[in-house]
Amino acid sequence: MSAYRMYRLLYQKFHFYNYNIQGRFFSKSNYKITTLFENATKQDISRSYINSVLSPLGDFTVSVSDCRDMNNNLPSTHLSFWPCLLNYAGYHDCPELRRSLTNYILSDINEHSNATLMCTLKLLGIQERYTEFKSLYDYLLLRLNAVEKKVFQNDIAKSVARTPFWRDTPELLFSSETKKCDNSAIYEQMCSSSLKFGTISSFFECMHKLSGSPRENVFYEFFNKLNGLEEEESVRLVSQLFQIMQTHRWIITYEIAECIQRWFANLKHERWSGVLSAFVNRGYLCSVCRKSLPPPDMSQFHFSQMADTFYETVIKVLRQINKDFNLRRFCFVSKGNTIIRKSEFWNPIKMLGNQLGISVQKFCTNSSSEDDVFLLYMAMKSGPQCYIVSNDEFKQYRFSSGPELGEQISRWQSLRQLVLQPRGRIYQKPSKCDLCIHGNLETGWHIPYYKGHHQKFHTAVDSWLCLHRLK
Structure with missing residues (x-):
């Protein structure tokens, strides 16, 4: 039987015996290993079951004939068996098993489901078998009908983006781009492939596509x-990279900032100084080089347009979901029982307002109300001088409003959101400068970065990498 043949192969590989195979086979106590392939002919085998059986075995080789015999015994309804097995080989360090399975699938390509071929395409990319990858890729494009192409286009694109054929990826993603799907992970893989198989100029083109x-x-x-x-x-190419980061207002991690600093420090002929943990003083001066950084440009935010778009994309949706909302009541500030009603918070604000001759009102809501959406709307309507006091990230509303407005709201939060702290200073100030790279190749750069591993989008970034050329 095929199950016996498969087990005998595995047993020879991992137990190195030189005597009676059949006797050792039947004395084996691990019933799961001996019955995996027999069970596959009787019932649908789950991914977790395959993992539990194959993980202890490590890597091994299976012949095409053994795989073919197994497939002949599988019921036609068990379409998930081979995809599960292929996925296991892809996620684990099993190069021999990957090669065995892909060789078998390619030998009987017409006998397998589209899902199985998709998994095989991915494994061919992982194995860097690009000639066979291209053949299977072309075959799939001919085999799939229009509906199937829409179903599998992202899976194909993810696999193609890892290969020398990465330039085909945007065409595969065309329909999903029109639906405003998030394909940033695929474009990120294209960036890596452009460096591996293409040129740095093509890498810069891909970087512009990232969200x-x-x-x-x-x-x-x-x-x-x-x-x-x-x-x-x-250095000129690094300057081009910084220009892209500046255009898209990316904030890097501490690890990347450290990598940049180390790269400049290792230059032999170009003399640069890079200092981490620089900060911006009052007057927008860098604490290291004492150069002035530009103050935040609030004209980048078209508040009335932002508020109107936010109303259309978020508030109207909430109104349709919950007909009980009274949209004439916009003036919400915070949860009454957590912040505003606390005298140590409210009294200083009221006193300051009286001293300045400014009318200060408080509007409290109960803890179960959906007030955040109206808080954001009113803050946007109030213009550039309005600040938000909240520890909320507003992730769901940024996401619901779409990628473009969501990114604008994130930048606005970094400049106009006060975050209360449980200890020490009562609140964390917003960023003093626009959170983007400042400078150029001639003057040097100031690059903001996240100091911790996890950062909220609205958390003020007060750590900068100061890079300047030594004279």
Whole structure:
């Protein structure tokens, strides 16, 4: 039987016996291993069950004939068995098993489901078998009908983005782009592939397509790509990268900032100084080089338009979901029982308002009310001098309002949101400057970065990398 043949193969591989196979086979206590493939002919095998059986075995080889015999015994309804097995080989360090399974699938390509072929395409990319990848990719484009292409387009795009054929990815994503789907992870993979298979100029083109700052590995791959280039050319390319980061207002992590500082410090002929943990003093002066950074440009926020778009994309949706909302009552500030009603918070604010001749009102809500959406709306309607006092990230409303407005709201929060703190200073101030790279190749750069591992979008960033050329 195929189950016996499969077990005998595995047993020879991992237990190195030189005597009676059949006797050792039947004395084996691990029933799950001996019956995995027999069970697959009787019932649908789950991914977790396959993992539990194969994980102790490590890596192994299976012949095409054994796989074919197994497939012949599988009921036609068990379509998930091979995809589960292929996914297991992809997620675990099993190069021999990957090669065995892909060789079998490619030998009987017409016998398998679309889902199985998608998993095989992914494994071919992981194994860097690009000639066979291209053949299967072309075959799938011919085999899939229009509806199936829409179903599998993202899976195909993810696999293609990892290969020398990464330039085909945008065409595969065209329909999902028109539906405003988030394909940032795929474009991020394209960035890595453009560095591996293409040029740095193509890498910059891909970077412009990202909706947010890429993961750390993309930056590491970029700086590794610069090895072997002339230092002057390398610095010029890094300057182009900084321009892209400035355009998209990306904030990097501490690890990337440290990588940038280390790269500049290792230059032999170009002399640069890079200092982490710089901060902006009063008067917008850098604490290290004493150069002045520009104050925040609030003209970048078209508040009336932002508020109107927010109303259309978020508040109207809430109104449709809950007909009980009274949309004429917009004046909410915070949960009454947590902040506003506390005398140590409210009394100083009221006193300051009296001293300045400013009317200060408080509007309290109960703890179960959906007041955040109206707080954001009124703050936007109030213009550039309005500040929000809240520890909420407003993630759901940023997401609901769409990527463009959501990104604007995030930047606005960094400049106009006060965050209360449980100890020490009562609140954390917003950022003093726009959270983007300032400077150029001639004057040097000031680069904001997150100091901790987890940062809220609205948390003020007060850590900067100061880079300037030494004379």
